[in-house]
Amino acid sequence: MNSDHYTYRVTWSAEDAEHVGLCAEFPSLSWLAATPAEALAGIRSVVADCVRDMSAHGEPVPVPLADRRYSGEFKVRIPPEQHRRLAIEASEQGVSLNRLVSAKLASGA
Structure with a gap:
């Protein structure tokens, strides 16, 4: 599974006073960082690690929204x-x- 196909978003978190990286297909994951670029890099890395771990343990990996048929x-x-x-x-x-x-x-x- 290519984690580059997932839907990523970076937004400002007033509560944390940092940028937060999010992934729509993995709503329980996030990454806080000082800059938008760092937040995006962080969430992409966490998702890639999660996908590798799920694959290694035979768990079903979410299909990216972009790859789904509608x-x-x-x-x-x-x-x-x-x-x-x-x-x-x-x-x-x-x-x-x-x-x-x-x-x-x-x-x-």
Whole structure:
């Protein structure tokens, strides 16, 4: 498993007064450092060590988000009233409910 394919992020931690490196596929791991570059290098190193250890012990290693296949479909449950409101809005706009909701998700509305 190539640990370079994982999803890394560096953010500022006001609580720790340092930058924190994170990996989406390993939410329990983090690395604090004085600079963003050090935080990124630290979390990448920790993840690589963790992947090696998991592999050596026959444990399943998380598949990187970037390497996963996505169908483009997911189900979401909403209250019937909201479903009705969205169906009406889609009809008024002359688009499918799917297209309306997809556009709203894409725009953050």
